[in-house]
Amino acid sequence: MATDNMDAFFTPNSVAIVGASRNTKKIGHVVLRNFVTEFKGEIYPVNPNAQSILGMKCYPGVRDIPHEVDQVVICVHADYVPEIMRQCAEKHVKAVIIISGGFGEVGRHDLEEEVKKIAEDAGIRIIGPNCVGCFDAYSHVDSVFLPAYRLGRPPKGNISLISQSGALGGAMLDWAKMSNYGFSKFVSYGNALDVDEADLIEYLGKDRKTKLICVYLEGVKEGRKFLEVAREVTKKKPIIAIKGGVTEAGGRAVGSHTGSLAGSAKVYEAAFKQADIIQAKDLQEMLDFARTMINSMIPKGPRVQVITNGGGLGVLSTDAIEKDGLELAKMDEETVKKLKEKFPKYVVVANPIDLTGDADTQRYSDAIDAALNDDNVDIILIDILFQVPTLTSDIVEVISEKYNLQKKPILVCCLGGEYTVAHKKAMEQYKIPTFSYPESAVKAIKCLFEQSENLKD
Amino acid sequence: MATDNMDAFFTPNSVAIVGASRNTKKIGHVVLRNFVTEFKGEIYPVNPNAQSILGMKCYPGVRDIPHEVDQVVICVHADYVPEIMRQCAEKHVKAVIIISGGFGEVGRHDLEEEVKKIAEDAGIRIIGPNCVGCFDAYSHVDSVFLPAYRLGRPPKGNISLISQSGALGGAMLDWAKMSNYGFSKFVSYGNALDVDEADLIEYLGKDRKTKLICVYLEGVKEGRKFLEVAREVTKKKPIIAIKGGVTEAGGRAVGSHTGSLAGSAKVYEAAFKQADIIQAKDLQEMLDFARTMINSMIPKGPRVQVITNGGGLGVLSTDAIEKDGLELAKMDEETVKKLKEKFPKYVVVANPIDLTGDADTQRYSDAIDAALNDDNVDIILIDILFQVPTLTSDIVEVISEKYNLQKKPILVCCLGGEYTVAHKKAMEQYKIPTFSYPESAVKAIKCLFEQSENLKD
Numbered sequence: 001m002a003t004d005n006m007d008a009f010f011t012p013n014s015v016a017i018v019g020a021s022r023n024t025k026k027i028g029h030v031v032l033r034n035f036v037t038e039f040k041g042e043i044y045p046v047n048p049n050a051q052s053i054l055g056m057k058c059y060p061g062v063r064d065i066p067h068e069v070d071q072v073v074i075c076v077h078a079d080y081v082p083e084i085m086r087q088c089a090e091k092h093v094k095a096v097i098i099i100s101g102g103f104g105e106v107g108r109h110d111l112e113e114e115v116k117k118i119a120e121d122a123g124i125r126i127i128g129p130n131c132v133g134c135f136d137a138y139s140h141v142d143s144v145f146l147p148a149y150r151l152g153r154p155p156k157g158n159i160s161l162i163s164q165s166g167a168l169g170g171a172m173l174d175w176a177k178m179s180n181y182g183f184s185k186f187v188s189y190g191n192a193l194d195v196d197e198a199d200l201i202e203y204l205g206k207d208r209k210t211k212l213i214c215v216y217l218e219g220v221k222e223g224r225k226f227l228e229v230a231r232e233v234t235k236k237k238p239i240i241a242i243k244g245g246v247t248e249a250g251g252r253a254v255g256s257h258t259g260s261l262a263g264s265a266k267v268y269e270a271a272f273k274q275a276d277i278i279q280a281k282d283l284q285e286m287l288d289f290a291r292t293m294i295n296s297m298i299p300k301g302p303r304v305q306v307i308t309n310g311g312g313l314g315v316l317s318t319d320a321i322e323k324d325g326l327e328l329a330k331m332d333e334e335t336v337k338k339l340k341e342k343f344p345k346y347v348v349v350a351n352p353i354d355l356t357g358d359a360d361t362q363r364y365s366d367a368i369d370a371a372l373n374d375d376n377v378d379i380i381l382i383d384i385l386f387q388v389p390t391l392t393s394d395i396v397e398v399i400s401e402k403y404n405l406q407k408k409p410i411l412v413c414c415l416g417g418e419y420t421v422a423h424k425k426a427m428e429q430y431k432i433p434t435f436s437y438p439e440s441a442v443k444a445i446k447c448l449f450e451q452s453e454n455l456k457d
Numbered sequence: 458m459a460t461d462n463m464d465a466f467f468t469p470n471s472v473a474i475v476g477a478s479r480n481t482k483k484i485g486h487v488v489l490r491n492f493v494t495e496f497k498g499e500i501y502p503v504n505p506n507a508q509s510i511l512g513m514k515c516y517p518g519v520r521d522i523p524h525e526v527d528q529v530v531i532c533v534h535a536d537y538v539p540e541i542m543r544q545c546a547e548k549h550v551k552a553v554i555i556i557s558g559g560f561g562e563v564g565r566h567d568l569e570e571e572v573k574k575i576a577e578d579a580g581i582r583i584i585g586p587n588c589v590g591c592f593d594a595y596s597h598v599d600s601v602f603l604p605a606y607r608l609g610r611p612p613k614g615n616i617s618l619i620s621q622s623g624a625l626g627g628a629m630l631d632w633a634k635m636s637n638y639g640f641s642k643f644v645s646y647g648n649a650l651d652v653d654e655a656d657l658i659e660y661l662g663k664d665r666k667t668k669l670i671c672v673y674l675e676g677v678k679e680g681r682k683f684l685e686v687a688r689e690v691t692k693k694k695p696i697i698a699i700k701g702g703v704t705e706a707g708g709r710a711v712g713s714h715t716g717s718l719a720g721s722a723k724v725y726e727a728a729f730k731q732a733d734i735i736q737a738k739d740l741q742e743m744l745d746f747a748r749t750m751i752n753s754m755i756p757k758g759p760r761v762q763v764i765t766n767g768g769g770l771g772v773l774s775t776d777a778i779e780k781d782g783l784e785l786a787k788m789d790e791e792t793v794k795k796l797k798e799k800f801p802k803y804v805v806v807a808n809p810i811d812l813t814g815d816a817d818t819q820r821y822s823d824a825i826d827a828a829l830n831d832d833n834v835d836i837i838l839i840d841i842l843f844q845v846p847t848l849t850s851d852i853v854e855v856i857s858e859k860y861n862l863q864k865k866p867i868l869v870c871c872l873g874g875e876y877t878v879a880h881k882k883a884m885e886q887y888k889i890p891t892f893s894y895p896e897s898a899v900k901a902i903k904c905l906f907e908q909s910e911n912l913k914d
Contacts, residue, residue, distance in 0.1 A: 025846065106803065151844035152874045165769025167814055167842045171872040174844055178874035218772060244769055249785050249808075250776035256805045257768030282896035283773065283872065311714030312622025312701055315675060316740065319707035328706050346563065348713045351706075357624055385624045387608035387631055389482065415628040415740065417609040417635035439739035 005125045006195070006203045008094035010136045010185060012070035013041045016062055016093075018084055019075035020045030020053050027099060027145040028075040029053075031133075034148075038140035042067060062087035071095045073133065073143045078102030081129070082114045089122035097143050098128035104191050105130050112193050119194060131190025132166035135173065137183045138209060144186070146170055157182010158211035159290050162189060162200045164218045165244070165257070172214075172287065180428065181291050184209040198226040205233035212294050214286055215241040215277075218254040223271070230275035238451055240278045240289050243268045276454045278447060285443060292433040292444040296409045298452045301378040303329035304445060305371040306352035308383035309359040309391070313415065313438060314352030317381055320442035326449060329377040335370050342366050357388050361395040368399070372407050379445055380410045383438060386420040396423055400430035409448055413441040462582045463652070463660045465551035467593045467642060469527035470498045473519055473550075475541055476532035477502030477510050484556060484602040485532040486510075488590075491605075495597035499524060519544035528552045530590065530600045535559030538586070539571045546579035554600050555585035561648050562587050569650055576651060588647025589623035592630065594640045595666060601643070603627055614639010615668035616747050619646060619657045621675045622701070622714070629671075629744065637885065638748050641666040655683040662690035669751050671743055672698040672734075675711040680728070687732035695908055697735045697746050700725045733911045735904060742900060749890040749901040753866045755909045758835040760786035761902060762828040763809035765840035766816040766848070770872065770895060771809030774840055777899035783906060786834040792827050799823055814845050818852040825856070829864050836902055837867045840895060843877040853880055857887035866905055870898040 015035055019028035028047070035043050036054055044067070045053045048060040059065050062072060062084060072093050074084055078100050088096055096119070103112045112129070119126050127133060133143030137156045144151065144166075154176040163169025166188035173186050184207065187200055197217055204210045213233070220226045230239055245254035246265035272279045280286035304321050306328070308314035321328055328351045339349045343363065348354040353371075355363045364382070371377045382399065384391070403410045412427055412434045414420050424434045435441035472492060476485035485504070492500050493511055501524070502510045505517040516522050519529060519541060529550050531541055535557050545553055553576070560569045569586070576583050584590060590600030594613045601608065611633035620626025623645035630643050641664065644657055654674055661667045670690070677683045687696055702711035703722035729736045737743035761778050763785070765771035778785055785808045796806045800820065805811040810828075812820045821839070828834045839856065841848070860867045869884055869891045871877050881891045892898035 030846075146844045147846055150846065150876045152876075163769070165767065165772075167767035167844065168769030168773075168872075170844050171767070171770075171842050171877070174874035174877065175872065176874075178878065216769060218769070242773075244772040245776065247776045247779035249779045250772050253768075253772045253775040253809055256807060257772055257811065282777075282894055284894045284896070310622065310624035310628070311710075312620070312625030312673060312675070313628075315622075315701040315707050315710045315714055316625075316699075318710040319702065319704045320739075322704035322706045350713060352710055354714065385628050387603045387624065387627050389487075389604055389607065415625075415632060417631035417633075419607045419609075420628070420631065421635065437739055437741045439741070 005094040005123065006199070008070040009097070009125070009127060009134050010141055011139045012095065012141065014044065014067060014069050015039065015041060015071045015073060015141070016044040016046050016065055016069045017073045017075065018046040018062060020047050020058065022050065022053050030145045030147055031073055031075055031099070031143050034142035034144065039142070040140070044069065062093070063090050065091065069093050071097070073097045073099065075099045075145070078108060078111055078129070081111065082118065085115050085118040088124055089118055093124055096124055096126050097133040098126060099131060099133055099143060099145060101130040103129045103193070112191070116193055126194035127187065128190045129193060132170060132188040135186040144170060152177030154181060154183040157184060157294070158209060159183050159214060159294050160185040160204045160207065160210040161214040162187045162197060163216040164189065164197070165216055166190065168216055172283070175287065179291070192221055196221045198222060198229045201233055201239065202229045205236060211237055212290055213237065213239045214290050215239060216244065217241065218244045218257065227271055227275050230277055234276035234454065238278060238293055240280050240286050241272060242280050242283065242286050278450065288435070288440055288444050289447045292411065292448060293451060295431040296411070296433055296448055297406050298455065299378040299409050299448055300452070302326045302449045303376060303378040304381055305329040305331065305377040306381045306383065307355065307364065307367045307371065308352050309355045309357060309388060310383060310385040311354050313383040313385060313413070314354055317383055317413070317438040317442065318352060320439045324442050324446045326442065326446060331370065331374045331376055335374045339367065339370050358390045359388070360390045361392050361398055364395055365398050368402050372402060372405070378408060379448070380408055381441055381445065382410065382412045384412060384414040386414055386416055386423050393423065396426045399427065400432060403430065403432050411435065411441050411445060413438050462551040462580065463656070465527040466554070466582070466584060466591050467598055468596045469552065469598065471501065471524060471526050472496065472498060472528045472530060472598070473501040473503050473522055473526045474530045474532065475503040475519065477504050477515065479507065479510050487602045487604055488530055488532055488556070488600050491599035491601065496599070497597070501526065519550070520547050522548065526550050528554070530554045530556065532556045532602070535565060535568055535586070538568065539575065542572050542575040545581055546575055550581055552582050554590040555583060556588060556590055556600060556602060558587040560586045560650070569648070573650055583651035584644065585647045586650060589627060589645040592643040601627060609634030611638060611640040614641060614751070615666060616640050616671060616751050617642040617661045617664065617667040618671040619644045619654060620673040621646065621654070622673060623647065625673055629740070632744065636748070649678055653678045655679060655686045658690055658696065659686045662693060668694055669747055670694065670696045671747050672696060673701065674698065675701045675714065684728055684732050687734055691733035691911065695735060695750055697737050697743050698729060699737050699740065699743050735907065745892070745897055745901050746904045749868065749905060750908060752888040753868070753890055753905055754863050755912065756835045756866050756905055757909070759906045760784045760833060760835040761838055762786040762788065762834040763838045763840065764812065764821065764824045764828065765809045766812045766814060766845060767840060767842040768811050770840040770842060770870070771811050774838055774870070774895040774899065775809060777896045781899050781903045783899065783903060788827065788831045788833055792831045796824065796827050815847045816845070817847045818849050818855055821852055822855050825859050829859060829862070835865060836905070837865055838898055838902065839867065839869045841869060841871040843871055843873055843880050850880065853883045856884065857889060860887065860889050868892065868898050868902060870895050
C-alpha cells in the first residue's frame with residue numbers, strides 16, 4: 001500500500017459522504033454539514049434515496065460520481081460496506097473512513113476480512129471501522145460526527161492527537177477548544193482494520209504541522225512496529241501517551257470496549273521508556289504536558305528558580321520540586337547581592353525568592369530578569385497571588401515580554417477565583433503555560449526536563 | 458484564659474479597628490470597609506488623626522470608646538501594639554486580631570513577649586500577629602485585608618479553613634467563592650502568639666456551623682496538644698490537612714516564611730494517621746476532598762459501580778479504582794439480567810456499565826436506579842460525555858433527584874469544553890460532586906471511603 005495515500009485522509013481534494021442525510025439526527029447529516037461549513041475541496045453527498053441534500057446534488061452510489069474522489073466517508077450499516085468498498089476500488093479512491101460500527105467488535109470478523117481484501121487489492125487505505133474518523137484544523141476535513149456546539153473544534157496549532165477511543169479523544173478536542181490550544185490533526189482509528197497507531201504516529205512524525213503527538217491507546221496491534229516507529233519519531237518530536245487498561249480490571253474493561261489485548265502496566269511502561277515516549281499518569285497530565293511542551297522551549301538543565309509573592313505557595317512549590325527530583329537553582333552571589341540592594345529588607349532573596357505580599361509588578365520584573373540572566377538557573381517558576389492590591393494587571397504584559405525572549409522556560413502558577421482566572425487566561429493568550437496549583441506546574445517542568453534529557457541521548 | 462473569649466473572634470457584638478484609615482490603599486481602610494459592608498454589630502474606627510471615616514465617628518484610642526468593645530483589630534505599626542493592648546486590657550476587650558507584622562518573624566521576640574504578658578494578665582485572646590485574621594460567612598466578621606474584587610468571599614456553608622499562610626488561605630477562599638462552595642470560618646493565624654492551630658481546631662470542632670475542617674500548616678507549635686485535640690475532633694468531623702515543607706528544601710523555605718520548625722514528612726504522616734487526619738497530597742486534592750465530603754454521604758463500603766457512555770472513560774475509571782485500592786462492584790445477577798432486558802444488545806452491562814455513545818437520559822436513569830437498588834454497590838461513579846447528541850440536558854435534574862435520595866454517594870465525571878462545563882456547573886448547583894477527570898473523581902471516592910473506615914474505629 002502506498003503510504004502517500006495517507007495524505008488523502010487529511011488533505012483530500014474531494015470527499016464523498018456515503019449515507020449523507022437530510023435527517024439532522026443522522027451521523028451522515030452531521031458529517032456532511034461539518035464538511036460543508038469550512039472544507040474547501042469538492043463535496044459529494046451519496047444517498048440513493050435523495051436528489052439533493054443541503055442544496056448539493058446527491059449521487060446514488062460512489063461509482064456514479066463523475067469526478068475523481070480522493071476520500072470517502074462511510075456512515076451506513078456495516079452490511080453495505082463491502083459493496084461501497086468495491087465501488088471505491090472502481091473509482092480509485094485513495095482513503096476511506098468507515099465510521100460505521102458492527103464489525104470485529106461484535107464478532108463480524110468475516111465482514112472485516114472482506115473489506116480488508118478489497119482495500120488491499122485496490123491500494124485503498126482505511127481508517128476505522130467503528131470510529132469518529134479525522135479532524136484537520138487546517139484543511140477542515142472533519143468526519144467527527146458530534147455537533148460543534150457540544151464538541152468544539154480547536155483552532156489551528158501543532159498538537160496532534162490519536163485516540164483508540166473516539167469519545168474520549170473527542171472530549172479532549174472539546175477541552176482544547178475551550179482552552180484555546182491549537183491542534184493540527186485528530187484521528188480516532190477505532191478497530192484499526194488497516195491504519196493503526198503505528199501508521200498514524202509515523203505519518204504525524206513527518207507532518208510539518210505536527211510538533212507534538214498525544215496518544216490514547218488501549219492496546220497495540222503490532223508491538224515491534226509500534227516501538228520502532230515511536231523510537232524514530234521521538235527523536236524529532238515528543239510523544240505523550242496514556243495507556244488505558246493498565247490494571248487487571250481496566251484490562252477487562254478494555255476487552256469489552258475495543259477488544260484489544262491490554263497487556264500489563266509494566267510491559268507498557270518499559271516499552272514507552274525504551275521508545276522515549278512520555279507516559280502521562282492521567283488525562284489531566286497529558287493535557288498539561290502537551291500545552292506546556294508545545295509552547296515552551298526545552299530547558300538546559302533541572303535547576304528551577306521559584307519567584308513568589310506568597311510564602312506558602314513558595315513552600316509548596318519547593319516541596320514539589322524536591323519530590324519530583326528536580327533541583328532548586330542556587331543563584332550566583334552577585335545576583336543575590338544586586339537583588340538585595342534593589343528590594344526592601346524583608347524580601348527573601350533565596351530560592352524561593354519571596355517578594356512578599358506587597359510585591360508590585362516592578363519587583364517581579366527585577367526578580368525574573370535576575371533569574372533569566374543567572375547561569376545557575378535553567379527554569380523559572382513564577383507563583384502569583386493576584387489577591388494582593390499592589391499587583392497591577394500589567395504584570396501580564398511584563399511576563400509575556402520576558403517569556404517571548406525564549407531565553408529560559410517560564411511557567412506561571414496562580415491560585416484563586418475570578419480575578420485570578422481572568423489574568424491567567426490573559427497570560428495563556430500569550431502562550432505562557434499557566435497552572436492553578438504548584439504541584440501540576442512542577443509536574444510539567446519535570447516533563448520539559450525529561451524531554452531535554454531524551455534529546456541528549 | 459477563658460475559651461469562650463474565642464467566640465469574640467467570630468461573633469462579637471462590637472469591633473474596633475485600630476488604624477482605620479481614609480486612604481483606600483491602607484489595610485486599616487480595607488478592614489474597616491469590610492466590616493461596614495455587612496457586619497451587623499457596632500463598629501468603632503480608631504485613629505487619633507481623624508474625626509470621622511466613612512461617615513462614622515472616629516476615636517483617638519480604644520480607651521476613648523464609650524461603649525463595650527468585644528473585638529479589636531490592630532492594623533498599625535508593631536511598635537504601637539503594646540500600648541494598644543494596654544488600652545484593650547483597660548476596656549476588657551475579649552479578642553484581639555493583630556494584623557501587623559514586625560514581631561517574632563523579624564526577630565522582635567521582645568515585642569511578642571510584652572504583648573503576650575498583657576494579654577495573659579487581662580485574659581485577652583490574640584490571633585496573629587502577622588496574619589490576615591478572620592472571616593466568618595455568617596456574622597460577616599472580615600479582617601481579611603484583601604479587596605473583595607480580587608479575593609472573593611465564599612457564601613455561607615460548612616467548611617472551615619485555618620491556614621498558617623494568610624495569602625495561600627486567602628487564595629483558597631477566593632477559589633471557593635468562584636466555585637460557589639460554602640464556608641463557615643476562615644482564620645489565618647500568622648505567628649500564633651496565643652491562639653494556635655490546636656486551639657482553632659478545638660474551637661471549630663465544637664462549632665455547629667463547621668462540618669469539615671481544612672488545615673494548611675507549616676509547623677505545629679505543640680505537637681502533643683495538636684494530636685490530642687485533632688484525635689478528638691476527627692471523631693465528629695473530618696480534618697483534611699496539607700503540611701507545607703515536607704521536603705528538606707521545603708523545610709528551609711518554611712524557615713524563611715513562618716519560621717516554623719518543619720519536621721520530617723514521615724513524622725507528620727504518622728501523626729496525621731494516628732489522629733485520623735486526612736492528608737491531602739496537594740492543594741487540588743484538599744479542595745476536591747473538601748467539596749466532596751461536605752456534600753456527600755459516607756459510603757457503606759469500597760465497591761464502586763461505574764456507569765459511562767464512553768468506553769475509554771470507563772477504562773480509565775476502572776484503572777483508577779484498582780490503582781487506588783477500591784473495589785469494582787459486582788452487581789447481582791438479577792440486576793444484570795433486568796438491565797440487559799431493558800437495554801439494546803450492544804450495551805455492556807458489567808462494571809463499567811457502558812451505555813455506549815447513543816445513550817440517552819433514560820438509559821442513564823435506569824442504570825443509576827439499578828445501582829442504587831443493588832446491595833452489592835456502595836458508591837456510584839457516573840462518567841458522562843456530553844458531546845453526544847442523544848443526551849438531553851435534563852440528565853442534570855435526573856441525576857440530582859437520585860442524588861437527593863442520599864441512598865448512596867454519587868459522583869459525576871465529565872470531560873470537555875464549554876457545553877460540558879455548563880452542565881457540570883448546573884450539577885454543582887445541586888451540590889453533586891463533579892470532576893473533569895476520572896482519576897480525581899476516584900481519589901475523592903477513596904477519601905470518602907477512608908472516612909467511613911475512620912468512623913468505624
